[in-house]
Amino acid sequence: MADVVLKQIRKRFGPIETIHGVDLNIRDGEFCVFVGPSGCGKSTLLRLIAGLEDISDGELRIGGDVVNDTVPKDRGVAMVFQSYALYPHMSVFENMAFGLDLAKHSKDEQNARVMAAAKTLQLEELLDRKPKELSGGQRQRVAIGRAIVRKPRVFLFDEPLSNLDAALRVQMRIELAKLHEKLNTTMIYVTHDQVEAMTMADKIVVLRAGTVEQVGTPLELYHYPANLFVAGFIGSPKMNFISAKITQVSQQSVTLKLESGKEVSLPVDGSGLATADRVTVGIRPEHCSIADQDTALFTGTVEVVEHLGEAGLVYVRTGSDELFVARVAGDTAIKTGETVGIQAAEQDCYVFDTADMAKRRLAVDNAPLKAQMALN
Amino acid sequence: MAHASSLTRSRRRSAWIFLIPMLAILAVVAGWPLLRTFYFGFTDANLSDLSSYSFIGIENFYAVYDGEAYGLLIDPEWWQAVWNTLFFSVISVSLETALGMVVALVLNQNFRGRGLVRAAVLIPWAIPTIVSARMWNWMLHDQFGIINDMLMKLGILSAPIAWTASPDWAMSAVILVDVWKTTPFMALLILAALQMLPGDCYEAARVDGIHPVRVFFKVTLPLIKPAVMVAVIFRALDALRVFDVIYVLTPNNPQTTTMSVYARQQLVDFQEVGYGSAASTLLFVVIAFCIMAYIMIGRVRLDEGGH
Numbered sequence: 001m002a003d004v005v006l007k008q009i010r011k012r013f014g015p016i017e018t019i020h021g022v023d024l025n026i027r028d029g030e031f032c033v034f035v036g037p038s039g040c041g042k043s044t045l046l047r048l049i050a051g052l053e054d055i056s057d058g059e060l061r062i063g064g065d066v067v068n069d070t071v072p073k074d075r076g077v078a079m080v081f082q083s084y085a086l087y088p089h090m091s092v093f094e095n096m097a098f099g100l101d102l103a104k105h106s107k108d109e110q111n112a113r114v115m116a117a118a119k120t121l122q123l124e125e126l127l128d129r130k131p132k133e134l135s136g137g138q139r140q141r142v143a144i145g146r147a148i149v150r151k152p153r154v155f156l157f158d159e160p161l162s163n164l165d166a167a168l169r170v171q172m173r174i175e176l177a178k179l180h181e182k183l184n185t186t187m188i189y190v191t192h193d194q195v196e197a198m199t200m201a202d203k204i205v206v207l208r209a210g211t212v213e214q215v216g217t218p219l220e221l222y223h224y225p226a227n228l229f230v231a232g233f234i235g236s237p238k239m240n241f242i243s244a245k246i247t248q249v250s251q252q253s254v255t256l257k258l259e260s261g262k263e264v265s266l267p268v269d270g271s272g273l274a275t276a277d278r279v280t281v282g283i284r285p286e287h288c289s290i291a292d293q294d295t296a297l298f299t300g301t302v303e304v305v306e307h308l309g310e311a312g313l314v315y316v317r318t319g320s321d322e323l324f325v326a327r328v329a330g331d332t333a334i335k336t337g338e339t340v341g342i343q344a345a346e347q348d349c350y351v352f353d354t355a356d357m358a359k360r361r362l363a364v365d366n367a368p369l370k371a372q373m374a375l376n
Numbered sequence: 377m378a379h380a381s382s383l384t385r386s387r388r389r390s391a392w393i394f395l396i397p398m399l400a401i402l403a404v405v406a407g408w409p410l411l412r413t414f415y416f417g418f419t420d421a422n423l424s425d426l427s428s429y430s431f432i433g434i435e436n437f438y439a440v441y442d443g444e445a446y447g448l449l450i451d452p453e454w455w456q457a458v459w460n461t462l463f464f465s466v467i468s469v470s471l472e473t474a475l476g477m478v479v480a481l482v483l484n485q486n487f488r489g490r491g492l493v494r495a496a497v498l499i500p501w502a503i504p505t506i507v508s509a510r511m512w513n514w515m516l517h518d519q520f521g522i523i524n525d526m527l528m529k530l531g532i533l534s535a536p537i538a539w540t541a542s543p544d545w546a547m548s549a550v551i552l553v554d555v556w557k558t559t560p561f562m563a564l565l566i567l568a569a570l571q572m573l574p575g576d577c578y579e580a581a582r583v584d585g586i587h588p589v590r591v592f593f594k595v596t597l598p599l600i601k602p603a604v605m606v607a608v609i610f611r612a613l614d615a616l617r618v619f620d621v622i623y624v625l626t627p628n629n630p631q632t633t634t635m636s637v638y639a640r641q642q643l644v645d646f647q648e649v650g651y652g653s654a655a656s657t658l659l660f661v662v663i664a665f666c667i668m669a670y671i672m673i674g675r676v677r678l679d680e681g682g683h
Contacts, residue, residue, distance in 0.1 A: 050583050073585020085576035089598045098594070099584035150584065 002063030002076065002153035002186060003028045004049065009058035011044055011210075018044055020210045021058065026188065026203065031180050034190045035197040036207035037233070042190045043158055045207070049188060050079050050156050063153055078147035079156040082163065084139045086131040086146075092118075093127040096146045110149075117145040120179070137168045144179070157189040161196065173199055194234055198222070206230050219369040228356035231282050237313060237325045239282045239350070242298070246270075246277045252362065254351055256281070259319065260298035267363040268351045282350035285313065288326035289343050290334065296341025300324060305334055316340060416653035423647035436654035448654050456630060457638040458662060464547065464634060465615035465666075468554045473608060475555065476562025483563065484570045494567075501560040509624035512553045516540055516625075546626045553621055558614075562607060569603030570596070605674050609667060616663045635659040 004026040011019035019041050026032045034042040047053045049060065051072035060068055067075045078099075086095050096114045105113070118124045121141040131139055140160060147155055160176075161169045177200050180187055191197055197204050198218045206213040206221065206229075214226040218234075225231035232238050247263060248255035249270035256279060257263050266281075273279065293299050300318035312332040315323040326342055334340060347363035380388070417436055421429035438447040448454050483494050500508065515522050518538035527533040539549045573596065581591045619636040626632045633641070639659060643652025 052579055052582060071585065072583045077583065079580065079583045081576050081580060083574070083576050085574065085580040087577055087595055088574070089595075099580075099586065101585070146580075146584075156583075 003030075003061075004032075004154055004186060004188065005059075005061040006045075006049075007059040007061075009045070009048060009060060010056045011041075011048055011053060012056040017056075018210050019048070022210075022212055024205060024212065024215065026186060028186055029184045031177075031187045031189065031200055031202045032205060033197040033201035033203070034188065034205050034207055035192065035194055035233070036213075038192055039209075040207040041210040042192075042207050044210075046079075046156055046158055046188060046190045049075075049154070050077055051075050052079075076153035077156055078150045078152035078154075079158065080140075080143045080147050080160045082159040084131070084143040084163075086139060086142055088131055091128050091130060092123060092134070092142050092145075095131070095142055096149050099146055099150050113149045113151075114145075117148040120148065120182070121145050136164050137172060140164065140172060144176075148179075148183070153186065155185055155187040157187065159191055160189075162191070162193070169196075176200060195236065198234070204234075206233060217369075217372055219366060219372065223364045223366055223369055224361065225350070225358055227358055228280060228282070228352045231350055231352070231358065235284055237285045237327070239284050240288075240324045241280050241282055241322075241352075242318070242320065242324070244279055244281050246273055246275050246279060249273045249275060254279075254359070256351075258298055262297050264297065264346060264349075266346050266349045266351060267361065268349075269360040269362060273353060273359070278354060280352040280356070282352060283344045284348065285325040285327040287344050287348035288328075290314070290326065290328055290332075291341045291343030293339070293341040296343050299339055299341045302334055302336055302338045302340055305332070305336060307332075314340070316342060318342075413653045413656050416649055417657040418654075419650045421649035421653070423643065423649050426649065429650065432650070436651050437658075448651070448658060453630070453633070454635075454638060454655065454658075457633045457635050460547070460632060461616055461618070461634040461636075461662075462666075464551060464554075464618060464632075465612055468551045468558070469608060469611045469615050471551070471555045472559050472562045472611060473604065475559045476566050476607075477604075479559060479563035480566035480570055483567050497563060498560050500557045501564075503557070505557065505620040506624055508557055509553060509621045512549075512556075513540065513625055516549055540626045541629065543629070543631045546629045546631045550622055550625055550632050553625060554615070554618070557621070558611065562611060565607040565610075566600060566604060569600040572603075573599055609670065612667065612670065613663065616666060617659075635662065 004024075006022050006024040009019060009022045009024075010017060022045060034045060036042050044053065048055050049062075051067070051070065055068050058068075059066055062075055062077070087098065090098060093114055096117060097110050100110050100113065114127075115124070118127060121144060123138070123141055123145055126134060126138060126142075131142065134142065140163075143160070157176075161172050164172060173196060176189075180200075189196075189200065198221075201218055203215060204218055204221055205215050208229055214221060214230045216224070221230060221234045225234060228241070232241070242258060244256040244258045246254060246256050248265075251269055251271050252267070253265050254268050254270040254273060255263060255265040258281070298318055300316035302314055303317050303323060304313075304315040306313040306315075308330065310330050312328045312330055312334070314326045314328055314332070314334055316326065318324050324342065328334065347361070347365070350361065351359040353359065416429075418431055418433060419429045420432050420435075435446075436448060438445065438449045440446070479497060483490065483497065487493075503511075514520070516524075516539040518524065518536050518541065521536075521539070523539065524533065524536040528536065537545060539545045577595060578591065581595065586594075617636055618634050619640065622632050622634055622637055623640075635655070636659065639652050639655040641652075642648045642655055646652075
């Protein structure tokens with residue numbers, strides 16, 4: 001049980017700096033997810049916390065102690081690897097017991113700890129098996145069990161679910177969330193999958209190219225992305241971006257003219273913006289609806305329709321390079337080649353300035369988010 | 377087999393067609409000489425006239441004339457050779473395995489100039505045995521050798537030692553040269569095994585704070601054991617047949633005469649083709665026995681690619 005505090009953490013490999021001064025405060029018992037595209041430095045950051053890589057600059061505290069120069073063992077962390085990293089020649093039991101210090105823990109205590117972990121993870125039947133005799137999900141559970149028996153202050157997960165098939169991933173996601181609830185230990189979890197981040201995290205850290213783009217709860221990131229990158233990264237399918245020109249601006253609203261010629265007034269804080277500025281408007285696919293061509297924000301030709309069953313995704317060519325995606329009802333009758341109008345409610349739109357920074361939205365109406373924000 | 381489809385049968389046929397040239401050549405260059413040597417072992421053939429010889433049964437191995445026994449099986453020089461061979465094999469292969477492991481572990485680390493060192497380590501293995509044995513012969517020379525010179529200058533020796541001729545030192549000298557020459561081979565095979573190891577297991581062990589020595593004995597060693605066992609078989613086969621290094625380094629020294637040297641001596645020096653062939657046959661039996669015992673005791677699996 002411990003909090004993890006990063007202060008201006010930097011990592012250089014030779015002359016190349018890959019982590020550019022990360023500040024982060026992970027509270028005791030929090031489930032924190034590092035998310036970002038591949039190469040953003042999220043795994044490196046985790047390895048710095050684990051002690052597998054040396055910190056070039058900055059300060060890392062776990063439970064109040066500065067651990068920059070502490071060997072991994074004494075940091076009180078346990079790590080679960082993407083590839084599971086099980087010892088292939090040892091049984092499940094031996095794999096789990098191997099990490100326990102022989103000097104510190106008696107044989108009885110080792111047995112008790114392994115059995116308890118095996119019970120939690122439903123591995124009791126498999127204790128004598130070798131890793132190669134296990135399925136992917138079982139191996140993953142053994143890897144987690146190996147971390148549990150050490151009773152660490154902080155759990156570190158490095159993309160633990162990415163080698164599992166889709167159905168198993170959903171199941172393990174739930175099991176991990178339950179495990180966190182049961183152990184109530186600080187967990188840091190790295191993934192490139194924003195769905196995993198959204199579903200499990202108390203706190204999400206969005207990383208890009210070695211810097212933190214935004215830190216927040218899943219709903220905060222969804223409703224108040226700090227910038228264009230976070231807005232595009234969180235949510236699936238990703239947010240649509242269209243450009244517009246400001247015609248009128250105030251602290252309560254921004255009126256802008258879309259390329260289609262249509263003028264709309266959006267409830268966002270316009271401070272910092274000026275008339276005639278070029279801005280980007282963001283609209284999430286799930287907030288779009290198909291409308292009459294004369295009332296729609298803009299119109300376009302349907303290029304692809306994907307039927308997911310519960311919903312349909314309509315890809316519309318509006319003149320720009322990228323296709324505009326709208327999420328519509330599953331029983332939609334729209335066909336390829338049709339011309340359709342797209343509509344979205346004003347309070348669901350996002351506005352980003354020329355520097356790609358988001359403008360504060362003023363009319364977000366989300367009960368759980370409000371409850372969260374009232375708590376903080 | 378009876379239910380093999382026509383596709384399977386035609387595949388099997390083409391497999392045999394590809395195998396036949398190799399089998400034919402093996403039969404001519406290996407099968408025939410082997411059978412002939414085996415047969416000679418039961419004759420009184422002589423190198424001076426190989427056209428006439430007669431079958432004498434097991435008399436080369438064991439025979440009794442006038443109440444006195446003769447033959448290979450009761451020849452003390454033969455048994456001395458067997459003992460020498462086994463002693464040489466066990467000591468040199470053990471040393472090579474241990475040293476090869478150390479060298480391989482070092483070469484497996486990341487350091488500047490690793491590629492160069494890896495290549496340099498192989499030099500002793502790349503030199504033909506005749507050349508390296510001759511080289512060591514000079515270095516170990518009792519009067520002009522650099523080894524004696526250095527040891528005397530350092531004050532370790534007061535008088536030069538005839539390393540290759542002295543009964544006390546000849547075997548040590550031979551083992552020294554063989555270890556020097558073959559350790560790189562062992563190191564290379566073990567290095568190959570080390571590079572196959574899963575790197576993330578070591579990171580897991582590091583995070584768990586397991587002592588490196590414990591990791592070596594509990595993780596590294598069990599995982600490379602199959603590869604090491606096979607490497608040891610290769611080396612043991614070589615060592616049990618050892619000839620060239622001894623022939624060059626310590627000729628005619630009963631302390632270092634091995635089975636191969638003994639057989640050659642009978643066959644060429646004494647022209648006793650029959651008796652020499654009998655020794656060669658017995659040599660084959662001894663090696664086969666040693667390797668079978670090793671495979672059974674070590675539970676080496678040759679059929680599963682090392683696992």
